[in-house]
Amino acid sequence: MGRRPHHQNKRQKARSSAPPPPAIRVPERKVQISYGKPFIVLEDGQKQTFVFAGGKWQPHSSSIAECRIDCQVKELPQKINGMTRYEICEPI
16 A cells, blocks of 8 residues: 555645734823813914903913814814814813
8 A cells, every 4th residue: 555645634734824812912001081071162263272261262372183182172162253173182
Protein backbone atom coordinates (compact mmCIF):
# COMPACT_ATOMS: atom_id res chain seq x y z
CA MET A 1 0.00 0.00 0.00
CA GLY A 2 1.28 3.36 -0.94
CA ARG A 3 1.16 6.29 1.36
CA ARG A 4 -1.25 9.01 0.51
CA PRO A 5 0.16 12.53 0.51
CA HIS A 6 -1.04 14.62 3.41
CA HIS A 7 -3.31 17.42 2.16
CA GLN A 8 -4.97 20.02 4.30
CA ASN A 9 -8.65 20.50 3.73
CA LYS A 10 -10.14 23.97 3.12
CA ARG A 11 -11.09 24.54 6.77
CA GLN A 12 -7.60 23.75 8.00
CA LYS A 13 -6.06 26.06 5.38
CA ALA A 14 -8.41 28.90 6.36
CA ARG A 15 -7.52 28.50 10.03
CA SER A 16 -3.80 28.27 9.44
CA SER A 17 -3.64 31.33 7.16
CA ALA A 18 -5.87 33.55 9.34
CA PRO A 19 -4.08 36.48 10.97
CA PRO A 20 -3.67 36.35 14.74
CA PRO A 21 -6.51 37.93 16.73
CA PRO A 22 -6.08 41.66 17.41
CA ALA A 23 -4.75 42.72 20.78
CA ILE A 24 -7.44 43.56 23.32
CA ARG A 25 -7.76 47.29 23.81
CA VAL A 26 -8.95 48.61 27.12
CA PRO A 27 -11.06 51.76 26.58
CA GLU A 28 -9.82 54.84 28.38
CA ARG A 29 -12.15 56.51 30.84
CA LYS A 30 -13.13 60.04 29.90
CA VAL A 31 -12.83 62.68 32.57
CA GLN A 32 -16.27 63.80 33.73
CA ILE A 33 -16.71 67.52 33.03
CA SER A 34 -19.28 69.58 34.92
CA TYR A 35 -20.98 72.40 33.05
CA GLY A 36 -22.61 75.53 34.41
CA LYS A 37 -26.01 77.02 33.70
CA PRO A 38 -26.76 77.49 29.96
CA PHE A 39 -27.00 80.94 28.40
CA ILE A 40 -28.14 82.15 24.97
CA VAL A 41 -25.79 83.62 22.38
CA LEU A 42 -26.79 85.08 19.00
CA GLU A 43 -24.56 84.87 15.91
CA ASP A 44 -25.06 87.15 12.92
CA GLY A 45 -24.05 86.62 9.28
CA GLN A 46 -20.54 88.01 9.88
CA LYS A 47 -19.96 85.44 12.69
CA GLN A 48 -20.12 88.11 15.39
CA THR A 49 -21.66 86.89 18.64
CA PHE A 50 -23.89 88.69 21.13
CA VAL A 51 -25.05 87.87 24.66
CA PHE A 52 -28.04 89.39 26.48
CA ALA A 53 -26.81 91.36 29.50
CA GLY A 54 -28.06 94.49 31.24
CA GLY A 55 -31.31 94.55 29.26
CA LYS A 56 -29.68 94.60 25.80
CA TRP A 57 -27.63 92.45 23.42
CA GLN A 58 -23.93 93.12 23.90
CA PRO A 59 -20.94 91.76 21.94
CA HIS A 60 -19.69 88.43 23.28
CA SER A 61 -15.95 87.87 23.75
CA SER A 62 -15.61 84.64 21.75
CA SER A 63 -17.04 83.21 18.54
CA ILE A 64 -19.15 80.06 18.32
CA ALA A 65 -16.17 78.18 16.85
CA GLU A 66 -14.07 79.13 19.89
CA CYS A 67 -16.91 78.14 22.24
CA ARG A 68 -17.15 74.68 20.65
CA ILE A 69 -13.59 73.90 21.82
CA ASP A 70 -14.33 74.04 25.56
CA CYS A 71 -18.09 74.40 25.96
CA GLN A 72 -21.23 72.49 25.08
CA VAL A 73 -22.87 74.29 22.16
CA LYS A 74 -26.38 73.53 20.90
CA GLU A 75 -27.92 75.35 17.94
CA LEU A 76 -31.52 76.30 18.62
CA PRO A 77 -34.15 76.17 15.84
CA GLN A 78 -35.63 79.66 16.26
CA LYS A 79 -33.84 82.66 14.75
CA ILE A 80 -34.07 86.24 16.04
CA ASN A 81 -33.87 89.00 13.40
CA GLY A 82 -32.04 86.62 11.05
CA MET A 83 -29.45 85.70 13.69
CA THR A 84 -28.86 82.11 14.80
CA ARG A 85 -29.47 81.28 18.45
CA TYR A 86 -27.14 78.99 20.40
CA GLU A 87 -27.40 77.58 23.91
CA ILE A 88 -23.95 77.46 25.52
CA CYS A 89 -22.81 75.75 28.73
CA GLU A 90 -19.33 76.61 29.97
CA PRO A 91 -17.32 74.17 32.10
CA ILE A 92 -17.22 74.90 35.80
